[in-house]
Amino acid sequence: DGGITQSPKYLFRKEGQNVTLSCEQNLNHDAMYWYRQDPGQGLRLIYYSQIVNDFQKGDIAEGYSVSREKKESFPLTVTSAQKNPTAFYLCASLRQGSNQPQHFGDGTRLSIL
Amino acid sequence: GEDVEQSLFLSVREGDSSVINCTYTDSSSTYLYWYKQEPGAGLQLLTYIFSNMDMKQDQRLTVLLNKKDKHLSLRIADTQTGDSAIYFCAESCGYNKLIFGAGTRLAVHP
Numbered sequence: 001d002g003g004i005t006q007s008p009k010y011l012f013r014k015e016g017q018n019v020t021l022s023c024e025q026n027l028n029h030d031a032m033y034w035y036r037q038d039p040g041q042g043l044r045l046i047y048y049s050q051i052v053n054d055f056q057k058g059d060i061a062e063g064y065s066v067s068r069e070k071k072e073s074f075p076l077t078v079t080s081a082q083k084n085p086t087a088f089y090l091c092a093s094l095r096q097g098s099n100q101p102q103h104f105g106d107g108t109r110l111s112i113l
Numbered sequence: 114g115e116d117v118e119q120s121l122f123l124s125v126r127e128g129d130s131s132v133i134n135c136t137y138t139d140s141s142s143t144y145l146y147w148y149k150q151e152p153g154a155g156l157q158l159l160t161y162i163f164s165n166m167d168m169k170q171d172q173r174l175t176v177l178l179n180k181k182d183k184h185l186s187l188r189i190a191d192t193q194t195g196d197s198a199i200y201f202c203a204e205s206c207g208y209n210k211l212i213f214g215a216g217t218r219l220a221v222h223p
Binding site for chain 1: 121157158178201203216
């Protein structure tokens, strides 16, 4: 079945460490997105990519980095510059121009050790 | 800027109807969405409505859109315990980006 796979489901980060969250989709979608969710808040956009080898900052990009080398993959790196990384991270994808809504993965919960 | 607001909590009795309300600010939004999130899971699309529509019905779900007041509601008929979750309203803006509300936690009790 087609879908979006995020891994790992749970991730722990030590102080000063970079960690990378994986997002893979086999839906042949052009656009991919990363959101951060904190308790009692809606989702906030970190980065998005509309096409391979291109991506744009969202509303809260500081302390994060992404790459889009393949259409299927959009990994998110949480760098040591992100001082409050504990959150639930959600990846989404969309077929451009389809008027269809974004499809979401099951999320990765990142915690600080 | 764009903003989406929802009440944070709703409690209903099993079998009753639930109505979750949302207000948004961007009058140029093309689509408005309702997503459901169960504990520890991602977002599941429930339904969406095009901005030139007033109502959309899909089985137990009814979406009402008042474009003049920028008000969106989701009605769940015959609410069941399996409907307990957080419900997010979202509006579309440029480049297929979505602006989300903070979510309404729906609790269904016997």
